[in-house]
Amino acid sequence: MWSHLTAFVAASFLIALSPGPGTAMVLRQSVRGRGSALATVAGMEVGVACWAVAAALGLSVLLTASEVAYHALRIAGALFLVYLGVKAFLSASRPPSVEPPTSAAFRSGLVVNLANPKLGVFAVSFLPQFLPVDAGKGVLVVFALVWVAVDTAWYLVLVTLLDRIRGVLSRSGVRRALERVSGGVLVALGLRLVLDAR
Structure with missing residues (x-):
């Protein structure tokens, strides 16, 4: 059990280090203030927790089985990323605004991860590789929460x-x-999500 968990923590840390929409959002929100950045991280991690627990309980397998659900979520997630990217790009030409309410930053982080079907599919393929053969639902949930904790720790360091x-x-x-850079990255990630059908 402990060897499985150690390998899982190491792999989770390496995955957390890889840049993506979360990194771009945290970078953008950090310019606005620590509160916004932390709220964004909290929202993103609630989203990761939902996918991780869904994978642990076998629910996100439904996403891989249903083409319609997968593509609907993919398009919604892509549109939201493009929206955030355009918003960031446009705000570059405006004078700096007051730090936005943390509730808005939390929602943005949450929606970005909840509307990312690849995170769900990744959770389905990632978690089982590290589980002991006789793992029950409780162990699955513990591993899912460890994944969230490692991801959260990395973003807090960032x-x-x-x-x-x-x-x-x-x-x-x-x-x-x-x-401009974070806006461009978010738009590019949104377009990639649209163009990458699976």
Whole structure:
């Protein structure tokens, strides 16, 4: 059991390090303030927890079995990423605004991960590889929660590092560049999700 868990923690950490929509969102929100960045992370992790527990309980297998559900969620997720990207790109040309309410940042993080069917499919294929042969539902749920904890820990480290250099990130030229880059990344990820049918 412990050897399985150790391997799982190491793999989860490597996956957390790989950049994606979450990294782009946290970078963008860090410019606005630590509160927004933390709320975004909280929303993203609730989304990851939902997919991880669904995978542990066997529910996300339904997503892989239903083409209609998968594609509907894929298109919705892609549209939301493009929306966030365009919003970030447009805000680069505006003067810096006050830090947005944390509820909006939380919702953005939550929707980005809940509307990502690839996260569900990934959870279905990732979790079972590390489970002991005789693992029951309780062990599955523990592994799912460990995945969320590792992912959360990485994003908290990232938020802390970005908060330390927020003075630099908040400079108008740097802020505009970050808004444009994160906006471009989010749009590109959204378009990739649309074009990648499976």
